[in-house]
Amino acid sequence: MTDSPRPIARERRKVGAKTDDAAAKRPRRTKAEQRAESLEQILDAAEYLFSRHGLYGVTLRDVAERVGIHTTLLHYYFEDKRKLFEEVFARRAAVTSGRRMTALEEYERAAGASPTVEGALHAFLDTDLDLYYEGGERWMNYAAFCARVSNTPEGAVLMDVHFDPVVLKLVSVLKRALPDYSDEDIFWGYHFVTGALMNTLARTGRIDRLSGGVCRSDDFPSVKQRIAKFMAAGFLALRDGA
Amino acid sequence: MTDSPRPIARERRKVGAKTDDAAAKRPRRTKAEQRAESLEQILDAAEYLFSRHGLYGVTLRDVAERVGIHTTLLHYYFEDKRKLFEEVFARRAAVTSGRRMTALEEYERAAGASPTVEGALHAFLDTDLDLYYEGGERWMNYAAFCARVSNTPEGAVLMDVHFDPVVLKLVSVLKRALPDYSDEDIFWGYHFVTGALMNTLARTGRIDRLSGGVCRSDDFPSVKQRIAKFMAAGFLALRDGA
């Protein structure tokens, strides 16, 4: 693991130099604060590293070094490595899921009796892209983490656990927008949508190189401009005999 | 690593029991054959394991055990673990790339002056889906391997190396089909297409569980029935001011 030791936002405690820094700060922090801060730093570091190298490509030592703590402290806060991984996934899942759920409910209310595919997809996709893009680096890391994980067998199970409700909500709105569609068409359509979304969140840099710089992996606004309209048209095209 | 020790197609040499089996067979095989067979078995096993657990989630021992050989033999045939990984990628890349290239050229010839988006996508996507679906388990493993790898930073670089030519060919046909489109729209459209394709190739089982069995991850024919038409409509929808 040779990641650039980009400092995470909060100041690192330096190993073997806990005098100045720490002595100046610790007294001001309550234990609850210390705990919360350590947990956050650990999860941020793990999120960053897991998003780039996956569960097995990251060692607990990598995480500890990035935070500037001793490896064993990870065992104090987390049962084991897998649990740390799952908590990285879970931490922000509720936020994105909740936001999209709310957006879908609001859209349903606003659209009344005749929701559209594009409207539902705007609520689902734009809300998510905004969250990552406006949430800064950590949210972008989380997005890449999810995308990476989504293409793996175990990762897909985590997706089930955390995202099924909001996805099924989207599906229910799509069904109302396309009342004569089979479930099969709706689900395959969703499958295409989520593939495009995950490919965006992964931000591998491939589209940058492929397009010779015309598109940029981290340009979520450009994706947002196009994805809902693109996918909605795709759904409608399935009408006449898939 | 606790994969079911599903035997790979060729009979395994059993460790510590090389008497019957081997004694009966070896004499009949030339060294070139032996070499070719071992290489193939190793690559097949690695492909299977890497597709499920990624580069770091698989040990050389896992691969060797699956083949039924000693770990050190892997070092005899491959420089190191990463090289093995790259050779798994490269082995079938030329085949899929070549087939799609041919299909696109044939389509261009057939379509003459007015190629369509849907026609180009059929050539590109259907050719690939057929290859995996008709190629049996190994090709399906390779598809999952590629999909998994495509969502990672290093994996994306392998995609560049092996697939850029055929993708740029597709892009050139799309440009002819959509002469008034910006490069940006074309490339983002491709980005959505490949996301949907990779999500299909990954076969994580998520769509099966999400849809309650209505869709199946390994049902590539159903995807093939829909994907080109779906994506073509998406491209066309970008026309009026993305």
Added chain:
DNA sequence: ATTATCTATAGATCTATAGATAATGC
């Protein structure tokens, strides 16, 4: 005579635990 495969092993690294120390909490 050359190539394929195995034995033995080095050296590094990884996860996890037990127990000590240094902070905060009442």
Added chain:
DNA sequence: ATTATCTATAGATCTATAGATAATGC
């Protein structure tokens, strides 16, 4: 008195190499 953090270390496992053995090749 409790919680956060560090020291020391066990036990397992991993990649890779050196060198021996057992096949095929002429």
